[in-house]
Amino acid sequence: MVFHKVTPAQLGREKEFSYFCEQAPCSFSMCVELDVTEFCVRVKEAGVQFFPSFLYCLSAEVNAHREFRMSENENGFGWYDKTNPCYTVFHDEVGRFSNVWTEFDEDFFVFYARYQSDAKEYGGSRARPDKPYAEGNLFNVSCIPWVSFTGFSLNLPKSSRFFSPIFTIGKYFDRGEKRVLPLALQVHHAVCDGWHAAMFVQGLQERVNAFSALRSNRPQKTSSVR
Numbered sequence: 001m002v003f004h005k006v007t008p009a010q011l012g013r014e015k016e017f018s019y020f021c022e023q024a025p026c027s028f029s030m031c032v033e034l035d036v037t038e039f040c041v042r043v044k045e046a047g048v049q050f051f052p053s054f055l056y057c058l059s060a061e062v063n064a065h066r067e068f069r070m071s072e073n074e075n076g077f078g079w080y081d082k083t084n085p086c087y088t089v090f091h092d093e094v095g096r097f098s099n100v101w102t103e104f105d106e107d108f109f110v111f112y113a114r115y116q117s118d119a120k121e122y123g124g125s126r127a128r129p130d131k132p133y134a135e136g137n138l139f140n141v142s143c144i145p146w147v148s149f150t151g152f153s154l155n156l157p158k159s160s161r162f163f164s165p166i167f168t169i170g171k172y173f174d175r176g177e178k179r180v181l182p183l184a185l186q187v188h189h190a191v192c193d194g195w196h197a198a199m200f201v202q203g204l205q206e207r208v209n210a211f212s213a214l215r216s217n218r219p220q221k222t223s224s225v226r
Helices: 014-023 037-046 050-062 108-122 194-209
Strands: 003-005 027-035 070-073 076-080 084-091 096-101 138-143 166-169 173-175 178-188
Touching: 027 194, 037 050, 037 178, 037 194, 050 084, 050 108, 050 138, 050 166, 050 194, 096 108, 178 194
Parallel strands: 084 138, 138 166
Antiparallel strands: 003 076, 027 178, 070 076, 084 096, 166 178, 173 178
16 A cells, blocks of 8 residues: 655645645535446355355445545655555444454455455444554445435535545435435545546446446355455
């Protein structure tokens, strides 16, 4: 993991950065519906779980956009060359959740094995501690599998310098012959405009549509966790 320090001026966003951080601190949210009809079929055929498979697609698309990897840490402002998903694991018996993160890898089976290892260690019915954070290159993903929604927003009163995206996944549902998944994304306006968000959503839908490698390229043994 490498952090690339940069100035807003070098990104060509000096005015936007100043305005949306100092004069009018602003993040914005967008709720979209993704078509996961074929994706669900492919996941079922491959015998893998829906959530980590979608989490892989989401993580891959996040890592494809620099605007979604921006951050500010002790070294200053910049972006990470790779960022990892930090998601919630719900514990039924106590009605609480743990925060867990999994290192992303472009190889689906490597990522899936890592997810399974993390889920085994921090999952289960009883509450477990959060997985310790190794680095700051994380983006947040929450899942609300009990309800579908057409709108979702977060209130972050101290978010004027929080540049990582936040995603919320709802319960998928059938509409006619299609299966639809609600997804809410929240981004900081200083580093991301509506165009960037729209291109992200378009890319994510294309990535979900193209998730066909499971049919023919699944190895005989799952890749080892690294």
